[in-house]
Amino acid sequence: MSLPPEAKPKLALSSSNGPVPWVSVAAVFGCFALFLLIIYIAYLPQREKIDEADLSQVSPDDRWQYSPEGRADKLKDLRAHEQAELTTYGWIDEKAGVVRLPIDRAMELTLQSLQSRK
Numbered sequence: 001m002s003l004p005p006e007a008k009p010k011l012a013l014s015s016s017n018g019p020v021p022w023v024s025v026a027a028v029f030g031c032f033a034l035f036l037l038i039i040y041i042a043y044l045p046q047r048e049k050i051d052e053a054d055l056s057q058v059s060p061d062d063r064w065q066y067s068p069e070g071r072a073d074k075l076k077d078l079r080a081h082e083q084a085e086l087t088t089y090g091w092i093d094e095k096a097g098v099v100r101l102p103i104d105r106a107m108e109l110t111l112q113s114l115q116s117r118k
Helices: 021-043 052-057 068-087 103-117
Strands: 089-094 098-100
Touching: 021 052
Parallel strands: none
Antiparallel strands: 089 098
16 A cells, blocks of 8 residues: 555755755864864974074984984994894893893793793
8 A cells, every 4th residue: 555645754854955065064074174183283293393504503413313314224223233132142230140142042941941840
């Protein structure tokens, strides 16, 4: 059984349906832009931009921070230092008798110690 066309419910639309969707879209984009601005201000590191002329005021130990090549060299040196500490023997505290072992050897000794407890 079907209802007559005049009895079917119709969707009630407001008479001013033109600007409302555009206002909504603009509000969404505005909120997103505000969110990005807050993230930029609050979380991104802020650093003074130093021109080439101002680098003379920076100490030589800190100049690496102001060029990509300097940062890459510093990272390469850090990785080499970390690798050397992971793969060589050395003293941590000679007076206390604390040594640094290569990581592979430390894992072998730990495994031997755990197996001897069984």
